[in-house]
Amino acid sequence: MTCRCSVRMRWLALLASAGLSAQAPAAAASPPDPPLKLSIDRLYRLPWVIGSAPKSPQWSPDGRHLAFLWNDEGTNFYDVWLTDVTGSKPIRVTSMPRPPSPKDPGKDIDQLTQVDQAERDHGVSAVLWAPDGRHLLFNLHGRLFEVLPGESPQPLDQAGGNAADAAVAPHGPRLAYLRDGALWVMRTDGTKPVTTEVYAPGKQDVAVESFTWSDDGRRLAIVETDARAVPVRGIPDYLAPETRLVPVKRPFPGEPAESRRVGIVAADGGAVHWAELGGDPEDQLFGVSWSPDGRTLLVDKSDLYIKDRRLLLVDATSGEARLLLREADPNNVTAEWWSAWAPDGRGVYFISDRDNDYHLYYQSLSGGKPRRLTVGDWAVFSVSLSPAAHALFVVTNQARPEERQVYRLPLAGGELKRLSAAPGTHLPTVSPDGRHIADLFSNDVTPPDLYLEDATVSASAAAPATARRVTHSPLAEFDRYRWVAAKYVMFHNAEDGTPLYARLTLPPDFDPAKKYPAILGSVYSNTVHNEWGGRIYHPTWGIDQFLAQQGYVIMNVDISGSSGHGKLFRQRIREDYGGVDVLDLASGAGYLVAQGFVDPQRVGIWGSSYGGLLTATSLFTKPGIYRAGVAGAPATSLFHAQTGEMRTMMAPQDHQAQYEKSSAFLKSGGLQGHLLIIHGMRDDTVLFKDSVTLEQRLILQGNDVDFVMLPNAPHGWDTEGLAQTRFAYHKLFDYFERYLGAPAP
Secondary structure, three states: OOOOOOHHHHHHHHHHHHOOOOOOOOOOOOOOOOOEOOOHHHHOOOOOOOOOOOEEEEEOOOOOEEEEEEOOOOOOOEEEEEEEOOOOOOEEOOOOOOOOOOOOOOOOHHHHHHHHHHHHOOEEEEEEEOOOOOOEEEEEOOEEEEEOOOOOOEEOOOOOOOEEEEEEOOOOOEEEEEEOOEEEEEEOOOOOOEEEEEEOOOOOOEEEEEEEEOOOOOEEEEEEEEOOOOOEEEEEEOOOOOOEEEEEEOOOOOOOOOEEEEEEEEOOOOOOEEOEOOOOOOOEEEEEEEOOOOOEEEEEEEOOOOOEEEEEEEEOOOOEEEEEEEEEOOOOOOOOOEEEEOOOOOEEEEEEOOOOOOEEEEEEOOOOOOEEOOOOOOOEEEEEEEOOOOEEEEEEOOOOOOOEEEEEEEOOOOOOEEOOOOOOEEEEEEOOOOOEEEEEEEEOOEEEEEEEEEOOOOOOOOOOOOEEEOOOOOOHHHHHEOOOOOEEEEEEOOOOOOEEEEEEEOOOOOOOOOOEEEEEOOOOOOOOOOOOOOOOOOOHHHHHHHHHHOOOEEEEEOOOOOOOOOHHHHHOOOOOOOOHHHHHHHHHHHHHHHOOOEEEEEEEEEEEOHHHHHHHHHHHHOOOOOOEEEEEOOOOOHHHOOHHHHHHHOOOOOOHHHHHHHOHHHHHHHOOOEEEEEEEOOOOOOOHHHHHHHHHHHHHOOOOOEEEEEOOOOOOOOOOOHHHHHHHHHHHHHHHHHHHOOOOO
């Protein structure tokens, strides 16, 4: 399927068919220019062709104004913007100083370093409304500022940087934030803000991780983390004047992880009252929230392996906890949980997959069984509670497996009323009065932008909802490229017949009578979404489009473990990384070949991190299916994974065989195709050492392997530093061209 007209015209046609309205520039009277040719160098260079996605929408207390972060020039430095519900054009509130970035650095290393540093500077990182509801507060490089639209920003204090996670008290002129592991509260009712250090752990490797204001603004609940027992490992830094080891807190599965505890402290400071939660200190916390009367905390927690979830009610005075609800499932591998108090304080809402998939439930404080509020062969992904609207706003894939649409549900349950209309992925933020939604929206042919929707009007064939487009992020240049729209297909696992869903991107002017090379990737879980690029704002959108327009068929598969297809589908992955998921991918390759338009001798695969594990294991265990693969930052040793992977794999001490089975480096002798490894040398998520170990094994076994080392790349080698992204993607493309670009002999 090919986009033959401009994307803007496709978007306007889509809006018209859905009954939406959009503010778009008038069409040019002159004939359109010929399409531009996509290139890796242009796709991954500033300014972004698709623009800079708006983020962090924040409603004013009265629900009439919306602040957000954006860059209307398509670069990475964000500033504060403001719009309102009346349809006014958005205005730029701040123009903070940007780092120098030479326009034509040539080959000069000093100037190129400046360009790289400027690209990595993302400017304003957070925005929120001040207690007076008029000023805006924002964080720039860890320093808090206050600004009134139309005036110059002013720093709130002179303490320097490292401030994070600022939040305004629900009542009273107070602002809380974290700095250097401590909790601070600032009063803003005087001519000069007064800052107090409310709580500081006072121990190295112990810090306040998060906090939550009580509704009356008098107390805060804090979550403290303790990493003192976590092992320290050294990551070599080869770019320093002398090679050195950078110490990093980095536990392996089965080693001590961070512990956490919950405390309550007055906003003016004083002693912390710690909650008596019981269980293991390494238990996982998924939510801490205050009851409307400020007397009780709701704590959503589980064991380290997320097999035993508990909703606890903690007395805010004594710290004593009682169990409200417990859910145990020895097969559980995911925790897409949420919980919140009902507005009347008599019960709580929560998301659980206690039945067929994640759905919304209500649990009364008086006891009894929880009441299910949503029912269907689909999943709930997020919930926003609006007391003002007497409603819950839920995001589900009820319409189609690959979509995320917004619905309105009465607090007591009942009929779901769809609010969003356009096919795609909607990420809503509901206004305090419950009347409007700030919607970060994108779909296969529409890069992400910000829209405003009426939260009181249901979308239907007879009365579709309306949406006002606030931002126009793509550059004018965007419409001169020929973008290819994805299609969605379903096939079955070749061994057990489990239905599988895939996102298929075909070359322009696709001819089913021809034989095309195909690439599965970027392989990962949760890649089949109707949103720009298929994964939330992930940079593979560019390489996917580029490869498709070079004549490759691109397939993404929602492998076992992915969300939105039922609990049993997610649990298929339990203790089986590199097993059923790799078979799902092989089944996708088989499906493509069976369609008759893919050359079975020219199938490739690529992915990063977990996707690198999938790629390496596929080449090692599925001979004859893939001619070439590119494994980025491949997690080839489960023994060196993050401790979070124990949710799927449990502890290696008791599951040695499963860890060996899922560790790709132990299967390297089965390599028959061509493997390229791309890995950043600063990676502390998947250790660079693991790729070195894999390469050495392949060398000893007489197997062919290629290695691209990125000296300054962390784990996100394709998201941090555009020069290395371009370099690595060129290597990826050249590799596939070498082995898949022409019919195999």
